[in-house]
Amino acid sequence: xxxxxxxxxxxxxxxxxxxxxxxxxxxxxxxxxxxxxxxxxxxxxxxxxxxxxxxxxxxxxxxxxxxxxxxxxxxxxxxxxxxxxxxxxxxxxxxxxxxxxxxxxxxxxxxxxxxxxxxxxxxxxxxxxxxxxxxxxxxxxxxxxxxxxxxxxxxxxxxxxxxxxxxxxxxxxxxxxxxxxxxxxxxxxxxxxxxxxxxxxxxxxxxxxxxxxxxxxxxxxxxxxxxxxxxxxxxxxxxxxxxxxxxxxxxxxxxxxxxxxxxxxxxxxxxxxxxxxxxxxxxxxxxxxxxxxxxxxxxxxxxx
Numbered sequence: 001x002x003x004x005x006x007x008x009x010x011x012x013x014x015x016x017x018x019x020x021x022x023x024x025x026x027x028x029x030x031x032x033x034x035x036x037x038x039x040x041x042x043x044x045x046x047x048x049x050x051x052x053x054x055x056x057x058x059x060x061x062x063x064x065x066x067x068x069x070x071x072x073x074x075x076x077x078x079x080x081x082x083x084x085x086x087x088x089x090x091x092x093x094x095x096x097x098x099x100x101x102x103x104x105x106x107x108x109x110x111x112x113x114x115x116x117x118x119x120x121x122x123x124x125x126x127x128x129x130x131x132x133x134x135x136x137x138x139x140x141x142x143x144x145x146x147x148x149x150x151x152x153x154x155x156x157x158x159x160x161x162x163x164x165x166x167x168x169x170x171x172x173x174x175x176x177x178x179x180x181x182x183x184x185x186x187x188x189x190x191x192x193x194x195x196x197x198x199x200x201x202x203x204x205x206x207x208x209x210x211x212x213x214x215x216x217x218x219x220x221x222x223x224x225x226x227x228x229x230x231x232x233x234x235x236x237x238x239x240x241x242x243x244x245x246x247x248x249x250x251x252x253x254x255x256x257x258x259x260x261x262x263x264x265x266x267x268x269x270x271x272x273x274x275x276x277x278x279x280x281x282x283x284x285x286x287x288x289x290x291x292x293x294x295x296x297x298x299x300x301x302x303x304x
Contacts (some may be wrong), residue, residue: 006137015075040083046074066299080174094136097144101130101177106203107151108183109176112141114169114208118186118193122178122200122219128165130177138169148270151180176200183220198241198300208232217300220244233242234290245280247273250288250295256297272297 001209038165042178058066108132111118126132131153135142142157157170175180176182186193192211195205198219207214209231216227216238229236240246251258258264259272278284 019075021215024028034238062216063095078205088291092136092138093141094134095144096132096143098129098132101126101128102192104130104148104151104180104184107131107153107173107176107180108185110187111159111172111174112156112187113155113170113172113206114189115194116172116188116191118174118188118191119170119196120172120176120184120194121196122182122198123175124178126143126175126177129211130180132175134173136169136171142170170300205230208217209234214238221282221284227286229282229286229288231290233289233292234294236267236288236293238286238297239297239300240284240297244299245274245277245283246282246286247271247277248286248288248295248297250286252293254288254292256294258298260298 003092017157060117094293096210097205107187109120109131123132126189130146130151133144133153133155135144135155138158140158142155144153144155146153155172163235178201181203182197184195185234186302187204187208188210190210192207193207193212193214195214195216195218197205198217200219201222202218202225203222205216205218205227209229211233213235217237218225218227218238218240220241221244227238235251238248248257249269249271253267255266255268255270256263257266257270260274262272264270264272274280286297
């Protein structure tokens, strides 16, 4: 007689989803509470593991009953967690954060979020503050912190199930004290970002994103400053001061590059650099990798 393994887990998932659909439609459970289901993903591993242990330790009808009880308890616990726990706030919230410069002589900022709109700029009017952040968001409250030992500012919003149930909003306006050099890193989903860093001493910029539009305005570099952007469909506009050396390497599927007014197109990789790049000690080095890339690298010609 063969012993066939039959898991109750996936039928239980269908039951749980159906139950909550009914409760939401009946108005008994707010739809925003469904976001809390994502917190329970480790429960999938636990329930499957317990089912396997029970079925190997106990044979016959008792094993079926024990496995069913494991799944039933998981359903009841999940339902209680979602229905009775605190709901994630709905609507748009705002958050303002800052931190003191102290004795820091260098700083960095790392932003880890999903879909976002980010405005980052250097400022000479922050006084004793290292940064000031204003965030408009929906969903969970973002985390904003400073590691005083390294000078790194970390801004993040934990991932939720918003892409299943509702649109998320995350708009960050961040001012950075221009009296110290900055290392900048952004990890985001689909985004539209503006980096107005002409008054800032930047040591590096690293952007990892999805489909995005990036506008980067930088000032006079010190040494070789790398700017790296990785993503899907990318539109990048990078502006540097007049006379500053730069190189750019763009790789992906369909690539369009405008470098100081010279247009080029390719499938694969395009490279360009200013005539004085090899001899320059202060310069920008851009590396852009994506699917479809439209890239413009030019000089600001507004100076007299």
